[in-house]
Amino acid sequence: MAYADTLPPQRKFGQTTRPDSWWLQPLVVFLGFSAFIVYSTWAAFQGLHDMKTGMPSYWYGGLHGENGGANYLSPFYSPEFWGVSPHAIGKLPAWWPTWAPFSPAFLILWIPAGFRFTCYYYRGAYYKAFWADPINCAVGEPRKSFLGERSFPLILQNVHRYFFYLAVLFIVLLSYDAWLGMWFTDLTGKEHFGIGVGTVVMILNAVFLAMYTFGCHSLRHLIGGYLDTKSKAPTCAKAHSCVSCLNTRHMMWAWISLFWVGFTDVYVRLCATGHLNDFVFFKF
Amino acid sequence: MNKTVTFRIWRGDATGGKFVDYTTEITEGLVVLDVIHKIQATQANDLAVRWNCKAGKCGSCSAEVNGMPKLMCMTRMDTLDTSKPITVEPMRAFPSIRDLATDVSWNFRVKTKIKKFNPRKPDCEDGTWRMQQQDVDRVQEFRKCIECFLCQDVCHVLRDHHKHDEFIGPRFLVYTAALEMHPLDTENRLAELKQAQGIGFCNITKCCTKGCPEHITITDNAIIPLKERVVDEYYDPLGWLWKKIRPQG
Numbered sequence A: 001m002a003y004a005d006t007l008p009p010q011r012k013f014g015q016t017t018r019p020d021s022w023w024l025q026p027l028v029v030f031l032g033f034s035a036f037i038v039y040s041t042w043a044a045f046q047g048l049h050d051m052k053t054g055m056p057s058y059w060y061g062g063l064h065g066e067n068g069g070a071n072y073l074s075p076f077y078s079p080e081f082w083g084v085s086p087h088a089i090g091k092l093p094a095w096w097p098t099w100a101p102f103s104p105a106f107l108i109l110w111i112p113a114g115f116r117f118t119c120y121y122y123r124g125a126y127y128k129a130f131w132a133d134p135i136n137c138a139v140g141e142p143r144k145s146f147l148g149e150r151s152f153p154l155i156l157q158n159v160h161r162y163f164f165y166l167a168v169l170f171i172v173l174l175s176y177d178a179w180l181g182m183w184f185t186d187l188t189g190k191e192h193f194g195i196g197v198g199t200v201v202m203i204l205n206a207v208f209l210a211m212y213t214f215g216c217h218s219l220r221h222l223i224g225g226y227l228d229t230k231s232k233a234p235t236c237a238k239a240h241s242c243v244s245c246l247n248t249r250h251m252m253w254a255w256i257s258l259f260w261v262g263f264t265d266v267y268v269r270l271c272a273t274g275h276l277n278d279f280v281f282f283k284f
Numbered sequence B: 001m002n003k004t005v006t007f008r009i010w011r012g013d014a015t016g017g018k019f020v021d022y023t024t025e026i027t028e029g030l031v032v033l034d035v036i037h038k039i040q041a042t043q044a045n046d047l048a049v050r051w052n053c054k055a056g057k058c059g060s061c062s063a064e065v066n067g068m069p070k071l072m073c074m075t076r077m078d079t080l081d082t083s084k085p086i087t088v089e090p091m092r093a094f095p096s097i098r099d100l101a102t103d104v105s106w107n108f109r110v111k112t113k114i115k116k117f118n119p120r121k122p123d124c125e126d127g128t129w130r131m132q133q134q135d136v137d138r139v140q141e142f143r144k145c146i147e148c149f150l151c152q153d154v155c156h157v158l159r160d161h162h163k164h165d166e167f168i169g170p171r172f173l174v175y176t177a178a179l180e181m182h183p184l185d186t187e188n189r190l191a192e193l194k195q196a197q198g199i200g201f202c203n204i205t206k207c208c209t210k211g212c213p214e215h216i217t218i219t220d221n222a223i224i225p226l227k228e229r230v231v232d233e234y235y236d237p238l239g240w241l242w243k244k245i246r247p248q249g
Helices: A024-053 A104-108 A110-118 A120-129 A154-180 A197-213 A217-225 A234-247 A250-272 B032-042 B105-112 B133-142 B150-154 B169-180 B190-194 B207-211 B218-234 B237-245
Strands: A183-185 A191-196 A280-283 B003-013 B016-026 B062-065 B068-071 B086-089 B096-098
Touching: A024 A104, A024 A120, A024 A250, A104 A110, A110 A120, A110 A154, A110 A250, A120 A250, A154 A197, A154 A217, A154 B218, A191 A197, A197 A250, A217 A234, A217 B218, A234 A250, B003 B032, B016 B032, B032 B086, B062 B150, B068 B150, B068 B207, B105 B169, B133 B169, B133 B218, B150 B169, B150 B207, B169 B190, B169 B218, B190 B218, B207 B218
Parallel strands: B003 B086
Antiparallel strands: A183 A191, A191 A280, B003 B016, B003 B096, B062 B068, B062 B086
């Protein structure tokens, strides 16, 4: 008799003797991720309209004067290749086919999306919430077959470290955007250092994303985890220890950074479309 | 203060069984295993239950209490809602022997297939080695394992998909990590981890970590680092290139 035949039969989907609300956690994750995916897709597609009108809804320049001259760029559009804001790196090339829709976000979002999609925390979370594989611990599953991450397509999750390399570039870019957000231009074109609500939002965005990115499991391995004798490499040992510290709260930073990057886009978009006035605390 | 509780205990063997309700009185400070023993002594003399130390160190009394894998001796009654029946059933990832006792011998067979500790040559003439505490700190966490096999039980790859022939389960990934990350060990277990031991089956649900009574961070500290070592070896072209061109020291 095969060993598997001696085991208790697989339970049906959702079958469990757990009396607690085991469905709540995957439901919250499902709703949270879905909300972000829907919003970020909508925000990315807003760029289509912006490219036609030449009026970016993803960048806020403010009103020049006492409380204006801001320079806030949505993180969904940074770096802004071929865009229409002052941040833009080049214009949409003439060879771009007219029938092909274009938004600067299309060139960008796949990188942070890929980083999060292949992230070890997110994998565990969305396997539960979206695939019910399993829907929660010790709860019956909907499928009998299981391939795991050892064959196509999920074997591609092993590409995570490459997305990490790209994600680090984004921390640099978003930090630079936050720095630019500290400079307000007056009517004469002179720049003044200042801090507005948008500046704080963008600084926090870079910080939260850095806390998430630098707690990455792949980084933890690459920076020192691969060593069995870290005592011979004290710098790696220290770096591993720092990354491990962030890594213990990887889930928390994953959620905070996810929410905040969406909120940053919302804030910039509301300011850019005139629904919100950015408050400037001070400027010199 | 005494109160009455109902235990819904799975009674049966490999051919089948059913839940049977037992109502009994409990006093303050009891754990689930105490109540099981009371029921065994007063109402069900033939109830099979495996136990030994009653201190959370032998890993014998593993079962599922209210659907979650637990050590019965470490599950305090005051942590459970006694207004409803409390279910106690055997682990589902292993064949049933009788009632709450399961046949966990598969685990011991798996362990024999993992490459043993293979230390480098001794550092000193007296045949001893020298290690830095910092280097063994990481594997000491893994040595807390009491082999209760609750992590194996809650792992859906074994529990629901019955991949016992292709996947060694979290317990033995922790065991392998303890060997693989040991500062003295010279063996390479990555090929087996990738193929025969099926580390790719783990999809990081962290149920093993949540269920570990020794609070070993199984997923983050053992399984994911091993997965990353497998990536180093088999899925990272830049890593291969770096190994080819890096200065040898």
